[in-house]
Amino acid sequence: MNNLLELIQQPWPWYVAGPLIAVVMFALLYFGNSFGLSANFRNICSMFGAGKSCEFFEFDWKKQTWNLVFVVGTVLGGFIAHQFLMPSEVSVAISDATVQDLTALGVVDPGAGFVPKSLFSFESLFSLKGIIMFVGGGFLVGFGTRYAGGCTSGHAISGLSDLQPASLIAVIGFFIGGLLMIYFILPSVLSL
Template sequence: MLEAIKQPWPWYVAGPVIAFVMFALIYFGNSFGLSANFRNICSVFGAGKSCDFFAFDWRKQLWNLVFLAGTVLGGFVASQFLMSDTSVAISEATVADLKALGINNPGNGFVPADLFSFESLLSLKGVVFFVVGGFLVGFGTRYAGGCTSGHAISGLSDLQPASLVAVIGFFIGGLLMTHLLLPHLLTL
């Protein structure tokens, strides 16, 4: 029984569930996106007293905060109790490409330990990946008016042209990063 739980849901179950959630959000006048929770959390802690951007009724977004908490809790439960193996099934060609870029043991975990660890945080590479990369993600999310989940799932479901442009931009940015910038950043 527990082994059946450890398998991913098939597309014909997960897809309709996502569609149902999106239709429910549209029906109730809400939109999905995790980056909005940064604004909600800042508002909860009183940032609206010093900045008008955070001055709004965060209680109307309580459902989104609950969703965020459920995402974190669900990730913890899944990783601690439902996963017997943390290796990631990636193709041999991808493994060879990653090894050629200097990444050790690609596929042995969700993220490469030599890039995403406390030891690497204290290196130039770690500062670039965590600090500079984090700033760029935060800036890009704010500049684009939402995150990838908000635009790709909710915005496209609402048929918003701005979300289509944003999603196309996300893919172009990801391709440029992967093929042009990442090889150079890994040599730092």
């Protein structure tokens, strides 16, 4: 029984997870749907009547119920995985060079958890770094998602598998933005 629990607590290998993602994508394409989590914000706003004051939210959200169910399943799956499938000691395997670089930038104990607690905690929210990272970052993600016509999951998984040129351009932009963030913006924010 312990061996089975240890096996379940390991990340799925690419040759299992990759084909499962492909099966889901083929099923979505077959049924004429496209995947993307950011569309659910529009669905939820429409569901609560935002279409009365903004034309963007004026549509039949009931046709997107499957996507709302998908998000509920994502949250439920994340909860189950965290509560029952995670090992008691969680650490992230990052290289020594990355640990040294993050420590030099002022990140306390990088790799000890999924995210550095010195950056992502309730206390850090009320610091200048926290405001920039949470509020500024949240605004940029929301603006970028709307401007790009979808989020990273929608473009990179669904759009690319549907061979949409706009998704390829968006994904290239995501990577360029990520590189700019890591090499230029993040060091400036962490030095505050």
